Amino acid sequence: MTDNKHHHSTRFARLRALPPWSLVAAGVLAGGLLGGGYGVLKPPAYTATSYVVAVPTEKSDTATALGFAQAYGRVATQLAVLDDAQVRAGVPVATLRDSVRTATSPDAPMVSVTATSAHPAQAAAMANAVARALTEHANDTKADTHVELLQFSRAVKPTEPASASPTVTGLVGASAGGLLGGLVLLVRPRRPEEEPVRAASVPGPAIAADSHGQL
Structure with missing residues (x-):
């Protein structure tokens, strides 16, 4: 101890x-x-992004297309879409679920599909596969929604990693x-601070005696 x-x-x-x-x-x-x-x-991480845009048909308007774009952004990472995209992407659904993210804009009827992978070509393939599967699912119901989903731009193979x-x-x-x-x-x-020691002023015998005599 x-x-x-x-x-x-x-x-x-x-x-x-x-x-x-x-x-x-x-x-x-x-x-x-x-x-x-x-x-x-x-390992370095590469990202690739594909964009799709919602376009209103003759029986719809821009506001409706904007609303459906928000909905499609949430649907893009659902199992029904990812299950169709896995063959084109060449990866299982679990990988797509972990690697693909979507984003929408409150001002434009557009959906971005971003995929991340350690391999640049695979990142682009996953983003394009999910964007295409989402487009096909959306257009299967365009007769009812009066909104068509079109691919705005394809994801390209990234040349530099997105990771730090x-x-x-x-x-x-x-x-x-x-x-x-x-x-x-x-x-x-911390070191204890040393305080200066001050000597107490105690009257000596002579001073005390002198003071007593004066009194």
Whole structure:
């Protein structure tokens, strides 16, 4: 038990002896190394986006097309659409469900279908497959909805990854490490402040006697 207490006290003593900037510098260095290593080891991610647009027929209007575009954006990642898209994409439905995201605009009757993959060609294939399957499903009911869904632009094979580079992850890690080092600096044990000892002024015997004589 005594050895453990001595070990902890020695550790705290060493921590107090470190200059303040050393903790921040150590955090920056460790965070930069970890962040850069993560960026190197993590596989790059590529994204590709295909766009479809809702067009009103003669019996409809733009507002109706805009409303159906919002609905199609939610339907695009449903099982019925993904099940038809898996053959063209060359991946199972589970991969499409995890890799494909859709977005819509409140101002334009357009749906974006974005796919993410470690392989650029596969990202484009998945985005185009889901966009085509969605278009086919929507147009099967255009006689009732009076809205036609058309492909606005196809997804192309990305040339650069969308994921952060090792340099960026290293900088993020260094920033986080520096912040952590600063927090440790704030909570580390501090040296007890030495207060100046002031001697109490006590009248000596001669002074006390003189004062008594004067009285």
